[in-house]
Amino acid sequence: MTERTLSIIKPDATRRNLTGKINSKIEEAGLRIIAQKRVRLSPAQAGKFYAVHKDRPFFSELVEFMSSGPVVVQVLEGDDAVSKNRAVMGATNPAEADPGTIRKEFAVSLTENSVHGSDATESAAVEIAFFFADVEIVG
Ligand code: ADP
Numbered sequence: 001m002t003e004r005t006l007s008i009i010k011p012d013a014t015r016r017n018l019t020g021k022i023n024s025k026i027e028e029a030g031l032r033i034i035a036q037k038r039v040r041l042s043p044a045q046a047g048k049f050y051a052v053h054k055d056r057p058f059f060s061e062l063v064e065f066m067s068s069g070p071v072v073v074q075v076l077e078g079d080d081a082v083s084k085n086r087a088v089m090g091a092t093n094p095a096e097a098d099p100g101t102i103r104k105e106f107a108v109s110l111t112e113n114s115v116h117g118s119d120a121t122e123s124a125a126v127e128i129a130f131f132f133a134d135v136e137i138v139g
């Protein structure tokens with residue numbers, strides 16, 4: 001089924017000029033980048049985006065990292081886009097990520113793991129609306 005998901009290229013990756021290489025992996029996986037913009041999140045915005053993790057021990061480190069530099073937020077579309085993107089991203093911990101995945105090839109650490117991807121269609125809808133107006137998404 002055709003789905004949409006939210007992807008974020010995180011500050012560790014924009015800092016190292018990896019936007020194009022990561023976009024190639026996404027496109028090679030058969031996903032279309034149907035909206036994309038480069039933004040700098042404030043700590044408050046990063047905290048709001050990751051509110052689901054607010055009670056986790058890594059929350060403050062995550063918020064500090066996500067607001068430490070520019071990110072590229074994007075809407076991906078394709079068959080089973082949510083799970084397809086999670087597959088090309090690789091495991092959260094890059095040490096456990098499969099060969100060929102974005103996190104295996106590019107991530108620096110468990111926190112600085114290069115990409116975010118929605119984990120379900122419901123959270124994808126909320127996360128897409130967090131960053132994009134409908135008129136900015138051209139499928
Ligand atoms: P994912 O991004 O794979 O969906 P989670 O939603 O569990 O992973 O976590 C969100 C982000 O928080 C991760 O991508 C990573 O940047 C960071 N993170 C997760 N777990 C840890 C941890 N144990 N220590 C430090 N940072 C973490």
Ligand code: MG
Nearest residue numbers: 116117118119
């Ligand atoms: Mg997650």
